[in-house]
Amino acid sequence: MNADSLRKILDLERQKGYADTAVFGGLDKFLHNWSARAVESVSNPRLLARFHKLFKAGYAAMTPEQRHDWVQDVLGFLDDIESKDSVAQKPAVIPPVPPARKRSVPKVKKVPAPPVGPRLDSPVTIVKGISTSLSGKFGKLGVKTVRDLLYFFPHRHIDYSKMKLISQLVEGEEQTIVANVWQAQETRPGGRRSAEAIVGDETGNIRVVWFNQPYLAKKLTTNTRIMLSGRVSLFRGLHVFQSPEWEIVEGQDLIHTARLVPVYPLTQGLRPRQVRKLMKEFIDLWVGRVPEFLPPEMRKRLNLLELPAAISQAHYPEDEVTKDKARVRLAFDELFLLQLGVMSKKRDWQESRPGSPFDIKKPVVDKFLDSLPFTLTSAQDKVLKEILADLGQTKPMSRLLQGEVGSGKTVVATAALLVAAANGYQGAFMAPTEILAEQHFATICQLLSKLGQEEGEGYLKSYSGFLERPLKVALLIGDIKQAGKKQIQKQIFEGDIDILIGTHALVQKGVGFHKLGLAVVDEQHRFGVEQRSALREKGFNPHMLVMTATPIPRTLALTLYGDLDLSVIDELPPGRQTVKTKWLKPNQRESAYAFVRKQVKESRQVFILCPLIEESEAIIAQAAVVEYERLSQEVFPDLKLGLLHGRLSSADKDAVMGEFRGGGLDILVSTPVIEVGIDIPNATVMLIESADRFGLSQLHQFRGRVGRGEEQSYCMLLAENPSEVARERLDIIENVQDGFKLAEEDLKMRGPGEFFGTRQSGLPDLRMAKISDVAILELARNEAINLFEVDPGLERVEHKLLGHEMARVWAGAAEWS
Ligand code: ADP
Numbered sequence: 001m002n003a004d005s006l007r008k009i010l011d012l013e014r015q016k017g018y019a020d021t022a023v024f025g026g027l028d029k030f031l032h033n034w035s036a037r038a039v040e041s042v043s044n045p046r047l048l049a050r051f052h053k054l055f056k057a058g059y060a061a062m063t064p065e066q067r068h069d070w071v072q073d074v075l076g077f078l079d080d081i082e083s084k085d086s087v088a089q090k091p092a093v094i095p096p097v098p099p100a101r102k103r104s105v106p107k108v109k110k111v112p113a114p115p116v117g118p119r120l121d122s123p124v125t126i127v128k129g130i131s132t133s134l135s136g137k138f139g140k141l142g143v144k145t146v147r148d149l150l151y152f153f154p155h156r157h158i159d160y161s162k163m164k165l166i167s168q169l170v171e172g173e174e175q176t177i178v179a180n181v182w183q184a185q186e187t188r189p190g191g192r193r194s195a196e197a198i199v200g201d202e203t204g205n206i207r208v209v210w211f212n213q214p215y216l217a218k219k220l221t222t223n224t225r226i227m228l229s230g231r232v233s234l235f236r237g238l239h240v241f242q243s244p245e246w247e248i249v250e251g252q253d254l255i256h257t258a259r260l261v262p263v264y265p266l267t268q269g270l271r272p273r274q275v276r277k278l279m280k281e282f283i284d285l286w287v288g289r290v291p292e293f294l295p296p297e298m299r300k301r302l303n304l305l306e307l308p309a310a311i312s313q314a315h316y317p318e319d320e321v322t323k324d325k326a327r328v329r330l331a332f333d334e335l336f337l338l339q340l341g342v343m344s345k346k347r348d349w350q351e352s353r354p355g356s357p358f359d360i361k362k363p364v365v366d367k368f369l370d371s372l373p374f375t376l377t378s379a380q381d382k383v384l385k386e387i388l389a390d391l392g393q394t395k396p397m398s399r400l401l402q403g404e405v406g407s408g409k410t411v412v413a414t415a416a417l418l419v420a421a422a423n424g425y426q427g428a429f430m431a432p433t434e435i436l437a438e439q440h441f442a443t444i445c446q447l448l449s450k451l452g453q454e455e456g457e458g459y460l461k462s463y464s465g466f467l468e469r470p471l472k473v474a475l476l477i478g479d480i481k482q483a484g485k486k487q488i489q490k491q492i493f494e495g496d497i498d499i500l501i502g503t504h505a506l507v508q509k510g511v512g513f514h515k516l517g518l519a520v521v522d523e524q525h526r527f528g529v530e531q532r533s534a535l536r537e538k539g540f541n542p543h544m545l546v547m548t549a550t551p552i553p554r555t556l557a558l559t560l561y562g563d564l565d566l567s568v569i570d571e572l573p574p575g576r577q578t579v580k581t582k583w584l585k586p587n588q589r590e591s592a593y594a595f596v597r598k599q600v601k602e603s604r605q606v607f608i609l610c611p612l613i614e615e616s617e618a619i620i621a622q623a624a625v626v627e628y629e630r631l632s633q634e635v636f637p638d639l640k641l642g643l644l645h646g647r648l649s650s651a652d653k654d655a656v657m658g659e660f661r662g663g664g665l666d667i668l669v670s671t672p673v674i675e676v677g678i679d680i681p682n683a684t685v686m687l688i689e690s691a692d693r694f695g696l697s698q699l700h701q702f703r704g705r706v707g708r709g710e711e712q713s714y715c716m717l718l719a720e721n722p723s724e725v726a727r728e729r730l731d732i733i734e735n736v737q738d739g740f741k742l743a744e745e746d747l748k749m750r751g752p753g754e755f756f757g758t759r760q761s762g763l764p765d766l767r768m769a770k771i772s773d774v775a776i777l778e779l780a781r782n783e784a785i786n787l788f789e790v791d792p793g794l795e796r797v798e799h800k801l802l803g804h805e806m807a808r809v810w811a812g813a814a815e816w817s
């Protein structure tokens with residue numbers, strides 16, 4: 001029998017993920033022919049029985065798991081039969097096979113194959129080896145479906161591919177040896193039950209210790225052949241392997257040693273070896289089911305790996321080069337799909353009804369600018385011109401305004417809102433938190449009050465002096481008293497309010513605008529896609545201005561916000577000082593408090609930012625209360641402290657902020673709600689607890705809360721036990737003031753996915769793409785643009801699969817911005 005041809009086919013089938021693609025026309029046909037011939041050479045009745053049993057099954061009808069098991073069985077069978085055969089061949093006489101036997105060659109039953117097997121979006125529990133409890137653990141890591149598991153990539157790989165002989169081992173490097181176990185025994189170094197072994201190759205012996213793993217002593221019997229990967233250290237002048245990765249060599253694919261070994265994200269109850277083993281089996285079995293969605297022509301032209309290969313190489317790469325190719329392919333996918341999605345949003349947007357062109361009332365704008373106590377920086381001036389030019393167009397404005405904290409975006413937005421009002425349209429200004437909305441309300445009112453006469457109080461103010469009629473500005477947030485809210489809603493509906501400032505309360509039911517012409521969204525990356533589009537829906541294709549203090553490198557901005565035009569305020573108003581930033585060791589806490597006290601004595605004010613805990617808003621608030629009490633009773637009993645957190649009613653928040661702003665409080669203890677936009681010029685100290693938990697951009701935002709007045713300001717960072725990455729971040733924030741540089745560093749360290757919180761923003765996930773991938777980014781962008789030109793609806797046959805993938809990836813992301 002020709003066992004080798006079958007073996008080759010089965011091997012190929014395994015590599016292709018048991019997709020029944022190893023032979024043209026399907027395996028069943030091949031097996032039918034093969035077994036008809038092979039059965040003749042099987043004489044041993046027991047083996048014959050096994051033969052029949054094995055080849056009776058219809059391969060096409062099996063699930064991937066069944067196929068996997070079946071292939072294993074057949075391979076085992078072939079091994080058995082060959083060893084038996086070789087014995088049996090020596091005697092010259094092979095008993096003739098009775099003709100009847102020939103007859104009994106099983107006809108492969110014609111079971112119609114299901115069109116699709118278990119689908120990639122089935123829950124992970126259908127994967128062999130994943131129980132319900134295990135699936136819960138994977139769930140914690142964001143892995144719910146088979147597809148998630150395929151894309152559950154390791155953080156990194158350890159390079160155990162460097163094979164050495166024992167005599168060549170050097171200290172400190174990751175190295176691998178293959179050796180024989182001479183003896184292994186349980187030991188108790190320092191009372192810890194451990195295993196110790198002596199292993200050897202042709203060049204020498206070495207001692208190996210595994211702390212806390214006594215069971216290995218039994219497992220590693222004498223003469224077991226094992227791979228060991230890890231670092232070697234010197235102990236009493238001799239080399240010793242300490243707790244290396246180990247693997248018994250039995251001709252199988254190695255998964256823990258002697259290769260690039262993946263390091264997977266773990267959670268409680270998941271062990272590295274367990275996850276590696278599970279992933280290897282899973283990937284081998286399933287990856288062949290992942291459809292290649294890139295058009296073949298494109299994939300070949302760009303020299304990208306095929307998708308199944310890319311996925312399996314991202315997990316268990318052959319070598320560094322292939323690993324890199326895999327990442328390039330996967331990163332390309334992410335950025336390409338992102339770009340295509342963003343472009344099709346833009347198309348929808350442009351093809352929808354025209355917006356309302358405004359008449360740019362220059363006298364109104366000039367009057368406003370003249371009334372300000374400062375002149376615009378040239379960057380502000382340039383950006384305002386860009387915005388006003390947009391507002392004059394029939395095509396609704398769709399612009400992203402980027403500008404460092406404190407660069408003066410609000411003034412620019414206010415000027416635009418005035419133009420809307422002067423044209424008889426309403427303007428809306430949406431902020432991510434109530435505190436910010438309140439502050440914007442206060443700021444905008446203050447800006448307007450420089451010229452216009454102010455009337456009214458609380459949530460509704462009115463200014464004369466700009467327009468022929470009074471200009472009305474209102475605040476709408478979640479917990480304004482019901483009656484007041486009703487009143488404001490009524491006035492908005494009747495067109496009696498010109499500028500409405502608020503939180504997402506603006507987009508809730510019950511808020512109907514009379515004639516919304518301009519929507520401004522502040523700190524846009526903190527809003528969900530739905531909220532932004534809901535705001536847009538409130539008007540008749542209003543102009544949109546979205547603002548962010550997060551500087552985004554241009555190429556990335558073009559990809560992420562391909563549908564927005566970009567304006568940048570790249571200059572701070574004159575006289576801004578740098579905030580002295582210092583990362584303090586835990587034992588310097590007392591001196592930090594002393595410094596706070598000293599500043600308060602000089603009539604300055606201080607922010608103390610509470611530890612970040614990744615819990616519910618309620619728990620964060622509770623922790624803040626505890627910290628506030630500790631500080632006010634034990635540390636600063638003689639000073640006036642206030643507390644701010646997200647759970648306070650808006651009246652209480654107002655009261656606290658008002659008191660702090662007015663100088664009634666020395667110290668404001670706060671949760672990270674204070675992150676953006678808060679503007680208190682007399683505050684000179686920002687003390688951040690558990691600074692190691694925050695990203696660079698966030699720390700920079702916090703720091704931006706001080707240094708807004710004349711006085712030298714300070715930012716102190718406390719971190720109890722920072723990780724290595726956190727130390728790196730703290731070092732950077734200590735030394736870099738430039739928000740743009742920080743954002744780039746942040747992107748480098750976290751990757752755009754985490755950086756932008758793509759999940760909540762409704763953007764597809766970015767896992768493989770890195771900000772440093774400018775080349776891939778540009779490639780993906782160009783490909784998307786070209787493809788879009790020839791087939792924007794992805795309707796051609798060769799783009800069908802791509803269209804499906806697009807729909808899948810963008811499902812739920814109903815509209816972007
Ligand atoms: P952003 O929203 O960009 O963080 P803001 O608009 O809140 O910044 O402005 C920060 C502070 O700078 C405000 O107090 C504002 O009045 C002030 N400001 C804005 N533009 C200028 C300018 N050209 N010169 C001086 N101060 C300015």
Ligand code: MG
Nearest residue numbers: 406409410677
């Ligand atoms: Mg702002």
